[in-house]
Amino acid sequence: MAEPVVDLATDPVQRPRVAVVRLRPRASVLLAVTTLVGVVGFTWPLFLHGTSATDQAHAADAPWIFIAVLPLLLAAVLSALAEGSLDAKAIALLGILAACGAALRIPSPGVAGFEPVFFLLIPAGRVLGRGFGFVLGVLTIVVSALITGGVGPWLPFQMFGAAWIGFGAGCLPPARGRAEVGMLAGYAAVACILFGTVLDMWFWPFGAGTHTSFSFVPGAGLLHNLHSFVLFDLTTSLGFDLTRAVTNGVLVLVLGRPVLAALRRASRRAAFGAPVVHEAAVVVGTGMPAG
């Protein structure tokens, strides 16, 4: 079957892009700050230079500080995003999609990397915008953690990773038809590997013990630690991440079209992009007694 030719400039679905959760200046700034803190929270082991005793001591505290700070920052971002731009329709859609995403996680206790959480998150971010993708990523992980009992110190980092994946899906360049599905599948695969890698980085300083060849050595320099980390990643979780990347990529490839179509239909029905305008009557009517 031939692909229908779609003019990207005039196709109503493609332009203007729907932003269900709008990023106002305040929310954008908060999002940027939070992202920065998040990046540091994940990668600090690589950049720790000091070798003094206090530095060593902080190396042990650091993960816990981020565990405490990140949820607070995420909550601040969510409240800034919700301010004014999150209406009943968006909340309903968020609720349903977060529930579906959480349900997708139930049959996947991580067996050989079959974890199709991102398969819904990515098309949703694509169709409903990056702000929505961010919020949905956070909510999906929280809800699924509550359901599956997966609450732990890793939770804020997972929330962060998923939020970025949803946000990134909303930032992808325009494309339609097979090109779009292919692009999303590729993005899903890459995102899954990155997700696994950065989560490993959080886990690595105390997950790999202290005296192995791929242990974190505080202050040993960027290159040395990066080398150790790559070894750690290769030996521990890369296999798992690859399987997950393939599962999610294939799922998007196979089911992407109907899922995108269903999401676009929901978005169209809810008329997210349509502005609500009230104006005075064109011609003032004669007499307007209160009904």
Add this chain to the structure above:
Amino acid sequence: MIRFCDVTFTYDGADRPTLDRVDLAVGEGELCVVVGPTGSGKTTLLRAVNGLVPHFTGGRLSGEVLVAGRSTRDFPPRELADVVGMVGQNPAASFVTDMVEDELAYTMENLGLAPDVMRRRVEDALDLLGLHDLRDRPLATLSGGQQQRVAIGAVLTASPRVLVLDEPTSALDPAAAEEVLASLTRLVHDLGLTVLLAEHRLERVLPFADSVVLVPGRGGPLVIGPAAEVMLDSPVAPPLVDLGRLAGWLPLPLSVRDARRQAGPLRLRLEGAAPHPAPPADPDAPVEARLSKVSVRYDRVTALDAVSFEVRTGEVVAVMGRNGSGKSTLLAQLAGVRPPTSGAVEVAGVDPTSLAPRALVARVGLVPQDAGILLYSDSVGAECAAADRDTGLAPGATAAVLERVLPDVPADRHPRDLSEGQRLALALAVVLAPAPPLLLLDEPTRGLDYPGKARLVRLLAELAADGHAVLMATHDVELVAQVATRAVVLAEGEVVADGPARDVVCHSPVFAPQVAKVLAPEPWLTVDEVRGALEVEAVRG
């Protein structure tokens, strides 16, 4: 109570307004019926009352909509929930909970009412709508009419002063529709609720309507006024109104009783002029389908009990009878859905259950009661194209049939986003386009407006003339009057009447169409017959 002041509304991206300079006032305790062809903007008008237009849909609204003194400009839908209750076409789509009582209480929980108030109002709603026997039942086990009454009850518990209903009976069979409309008129009379109601089954509603709003569609101006005046020029009219307009009765009768009291002179004029009897069914026409002593039992229920009859080519057979009398089972038998418990079914000389699906579809076309289950593409256009491909028709053939049944169904719309009538029209087009020799239609007029029904009647008559056999299970006596050549009445799984449609229908108080009731004892069935006879008389006289 409801007041539109110079309201113009344009959907985002639309090039012309859906509502154009609408001025409308509905007084306290009034029952106002909104009539108009499918797709004319009735739903937009109704949704503007509780602010869903424009707060939910987006778009540009000028002017002001006031409900009980509150303007929808300042009050979003949630702050109008205690004043306006809204009920849609498909009750199942609006349910949030699983049980009748929970559903009734859900609205009040959202409004934050005290538990003792909720308890009392649930009891009130159960009594008002006659639902007390069903209070502990799961919603999924209720019939369509019961579900719709629960949906009405659920909005009533918020004790609104205005009830807005958008074709509440379109998804229901006529018996259930009558049940819902009866509950509704009772609410208007006993509680003095203000009701704004869009409806296709005008014959049941008009006698109770205080006023009518006619939405002509295509940007035409609204006509508002007392029912008897507005209906004089309405393009959408039940047979009774058509007859009244033909005979020039003033004021226009809206109930059979009123019409009968004015019909004396017309009956005199028609005396002696008998309606042309339908040509008797050709006894030599080949038998398209045959049932021989067919019985079907589900567990302990006997759905069909030793039913035997034949359908010949060129016949349009109406199968009538109350719900659960075996009509749908009969159709399922002919469509080869399951083998009979005993007896034999033949379609074109073969047992339909023995045919491969592709061969079966070429011989028998079935439009089931829930027409939506035939549709699986993501747009109307794609659905038509897929139907053309599957049945080997020329591209555009299905779309052409759809255009004949119901013009202007938007091709890019998702089938689930269509109204009930549009969805049925699409399913009919998909099944009718390949023109299978035997056509089975289950309740083929739900949600169709009068012009839609008239177009369906023409299409069926043409198919029958081309040598197709049509079998339709229906409660719609007007449809039977217009197109059926033979009527079969089922009761408790047995055939209790089988004969020419006119004989079966005319002398039954249950199945007689409006024209027959007005002109009894003369056996006239349709307005067209009467019109024909009057023209002949005019030429002679």
